Amino acid sequence: MRITKIGTHVVGTPWRNLTYVTVHTDEGLTGVGEARMLGHTGALLGYLAEAERRHVTGSDPFDIEDLVHRMKYGDFGRAGEIVMSGIACVEMACWDIVGKALGQPVWRLLGGRVRDRVKAYANGWYTVDRTPEEFHAAARRVVERGYRALKLDPFGAGRMELDHDETIRSISLVEAVRDAIGPGCELLVEMHGRFSPATAIRLARLLEPYDPAWLEEPVPPENLKALAKVSAHTGLPIATGERIHDRIEFRELLELQAADVVQPDVGHLGGIAETRKLAATAETYYVQLAPHNVGGPVLTAASLQLGVCVPNFKILEHFNDFADAEIGTIAKGAPKVVDGHFAVPTAPGLGVELDLDAIAEFPRRDADFDLFAEDWHKRDGTARRAAASGGPGGSGERR
Incomplete structure (x- = not known):
């Protein structure tokens, strides 16, 4: 062939x-x-x-x-x-x-299943006004759809620092979301690499009462020692990796023990096998894998294959129930979230077929x-x- x-x-x-x-x-x-x-x-x-x-x-x-x-x-x-x-x-x-x-299915070719379903977390759900009331209502809608985990970026347009008013406003949004979803759901906090280590550490301390399951990209990704400083000064788990595009570049991150969860994007890291290799390396450092996944149905399907067969896989991001519902017609067999989880795919290959007429x-x-x-x-x-x-x-x- x-x-x-x-x-x-x-x-x-x-x-x-x-x-x-x-x-x-x-x-x-x-x-x-x-x-x-x-x-x-x-x-x-x-x-x-x-x-x-x-x-x-x-x-x-x-x-x-x-x-x-x-x-x-x-x-x-x-x-x-x-x-x-x-x-x-x-x-x-x-x-x-x-x-x-x-x-x-691809997961069978990568070693076979290690779990019967893959946990999902919702993203793209908070395109609302930045008020506690709006975030509370939006978070409730996520839970009502069956999700048991969701992520948000509560922060405004800060760089390095976050002024006092924005700090109070941002923390109030997290408080509202935690109140909406209750203690039984995972709350993941995104920082998008905005802050200096000092600011990230201060914000981590303020976020601790709301029990976030991780802080994502608290500092810019270029300086891994800055990330290690944040990790050393908070007990909250640190997640990062979506802007690292070669698995070899994760070596320093793992050696510094600067992160608890790595988040490679399968669509930026060279594909499925490269991400599988990274997962195996991360496992030797007792670090979990949670792929960055803000693409469409094919990228979700590829990431899901890894979720089935990777032992240290934590959770899979999902936008398509919220931010991209309008493009749901472009593919047949797109993975679906039911009761907060993806089912194990059974179709050959990735299990997704594009509809080129719909794409047009x-x-x-x-x-x-x-x-x-x-x-x-x-x-x-x-x-x-x-x-x-x-x-x-x-x-x-x-x-």
Whole structure:
């Protein structure tokens, strides 16, 4: 079996574009992959066009290790977010092809199941006004859907510091959410790498009464010793890793014992096998894996395969019940959350099939996501509501 070509299909949403890759073979099997890029969709498409000619076409989709190695090192330049995301799209599509050829879900090819279902946490649910009342009501709706864990970023547009008024406001939002969900649900707090170690430590102390299951990216990801400082000064678990794009770069993080949970994005780390290797390394440090997952159905399906077979897998992020409900038609077999968990997938490969006609209904958009804009939660929600009511879109791109 040989790869004959790849296709790219961009799905536009109000706050980011999702890039889907179809990998075609000379035996009629087609695999799918996905990556979510913020502001770099064109760069990803450009890389894939070159990689198709240089590395992908003519390759055996069963030889995944060889293809990944050639794509990562064959161009000599150090692979960053764009290259590793392109590799991930092609790599997970190859796993999809292999699973289909063998009639097995991917998790069976990675060692088999270690659990009967995979716990999910909700994200994308708080596109409301930043008031305790609005956050309380929104959190209640999440619990009513059966989720037993949810994440929020309560903070405004602070950088390094957070002024007194914003600190009080942010903590009040966490208090409201904890009151809404009760003590039996996991509450995960996102910081998006905004703060200095001193500010992060101060905020951690203020958050302790609300028992967050982790603090995510309390400081920018470039300086891991700064993260270690935060970890050393709080008893709350630390999670990070979505902006680390090579599993080898996690070595220092693990050696510093600066995090309790690593959060690689399968769509940015080079795919399923690279993330599986990272999970095995993390396990030797007694660190759990909770993939960053803000993509669509294919990326969720790929991450779910790991959730079934990785012993130190903690929980899987899920946006698609909240932020992206409008694109639910683009794929058949998309994983669903029931009673706060994903079921173990049984279909061959990734178990998801794209509907290209449905994808055409969501053309590429000029989506600008600015985490540091004032009231970014509300602005983002407003953009989504406008889109849902037929607001302006962008241009599509398919190949």
